[in-house]
Amino acid sequence: MSAENSVFSDIVELLIAVPDGDDGAVAAIREREAGLSKPVGSLGQLEGLVEFLARWQHRSKPRLDNPMVTIFAASHGVAAEGVSAWPARAMPQMVANMTNGGSAISQICALHELNLRVFELALELPTGDITREAALDEQMCAATIAYGMEAVAGRPDLVCLGEIGIGNTASAAAIFAALYGGSGAEWAGRDAGLDDAGLARKIAAVDAALALHRPQIDGPLSILSRLGGREIAASLGAIIAARHQKTPVIIDGYVATAAAAIAHAINPAAINHCLFAHVAADKGHASALARMGQTGLLDLGIGLGEGTGAALAAVLAKTALHVHNAMATLETAGISRPDGG
Numbered sequence: 381m382s383a384e385n386s387v388f389s390d391i392v393e394l395l396i397a398v399p400d401g402d403d404g405a406v407a408a409i410r411e412r413e414a415g416l417s418k419p420v421g422s423l424g425q426l427e428g429l430v431e432f433l434a435r436w437q438h439r440s441k442p443r444l445d446n447p448m449v450t451i452f453a454a455s456h457g458v459a460a461e462g463v464s465a466w467p468a469r470a471m472p473q474m475v476a477n478m479t480n481g482g483s484a485i486s487q488i489c490a491l492h493e494l495n496l497r498v499f500e501l502a503l504e505l506p507t508g509d510i511t512r513e514a515a516l517d518e519q520m521c522a523a524t525i526a527y528g529m530e531a532v533a534g535r536p537d538l539v540c541l542g543e544i545g546i547g548n549t550a551s552a553a554a555i556f557a558a559l560y561g562g563s564g565a566e567w568a569g570r571d572a573g574l575d576d577a578g579l580a581r582k583i584a585a586v587d588a589a590l591a592l593h594r595p596q597i598d599g600p601l602s603i604l605s606r607l608g609g610r611e612i613a614a615s616l617g618a619i620i621a622a623r624h625q626k627t628p629v630i631i632d633g634y635v636a637t638a639a640a641a642i643a644h645a646i647n648p649a650a651i652n653h654c655l656f657a658h659v660a661a662d663k664g665h666a667s668a669l670a671r672m673g674q675t676g677l678l679d680l681g682i683g684l685g686e687g688t689g690a691a692l693a694a695v696l697a698k699t700a701l702h703v704h705n706a707m708a709t710l711e712t713a714g715i716s717r718p719d720g721g
């Protein structure tokens with residue numbers, strides 16, 4: 381794809397000029413792992429999680445004192461095309477339930493001491509219906525990306541990205557189709573209980589959006605502004621800011637992955653600090669991950685969104701780090717090293 385225009389030039393520069401991870405911090409983690417009271421490598425991906433935290437926090441002793449689950453909430457004009465089982469009027473009600481502690485993500489975060497922050501992005505102002513017009517103009521898209529960058533201020537030591545938005549899986553499907561090719565039938569799924577008629581409307585909406593916007597698309601950020609949503613743009617901003625402030629990121633499901641895919645399309649290395657929490661139930665999520673050379677940490681059949689998978693992955697990360705820090709070493713436990721060790 382061609383270079384992005386001047387509206388997005390600063391964003392592209394931030395995505396290209398990303399800091400590397402800290403190999404020295406990873407080496408320190410591996411040195412301690414080698415002396416813990418267990419066979420080397422026997423905790424599998426749990427050990428990898430600790431290395432991930434060390435590399436992207438740039439700390440030989442990583443910490444999870446302030447893990448933050450960041451939920452961006454936004455309204456989509458394409459919801460008027462009947463692409464969701466839920467009416468648009470339910471959107472503020474769902475957000476209120478989340479902030480009042482009634483949602484699944486609220487309970488996961490409360491139980492496991494994860495800091496839940498919900499950012500409402502002009503819920504009263506839906507994006508443009510992508511079957512008829514651009515979701516956002518380029519200036520508003522750039523401003524929303526910048527807002528997402530500010531949303532992860534406060535120095536969290538881990539950011540878990542989730543979202544909520546009626547109709548947003550249609551936008552995500554359109555983004556993936558524009559990035560990777562294919563039609564609505566390949567990328568649009570049933571997600572939150574959509575029936576056959578609703579699925580047909582969703583597929584038709586994605587195809588209509590692609591036909592309308594493809595001639596004007598001139599880069600990944602153009603795809604985002606024309607086909608995306610405020611929560612996807614803000615998630616991209618959070619990914620960018622986290623990288624530059626040395627904070628690892630856990631990406632939730634289908635819609636949050638669309639933000640990472642935009643970053644990846646500009647610079648594949650720009651998402652090296654991101655771990656993908658799970659393979660969501662949404663049709664196409666596994667395919668999107670594969671296009672980026674990624675796999676999900678978990679596969680639990682979760683299709684809820686709202687950061688649930690990312691929060692559960694954070695729980696695993698907290699567990700992995702606690703085990704790494706609290707386990708006895710072979711010496712302190714008085715256990716002989718294996719022969720040849």
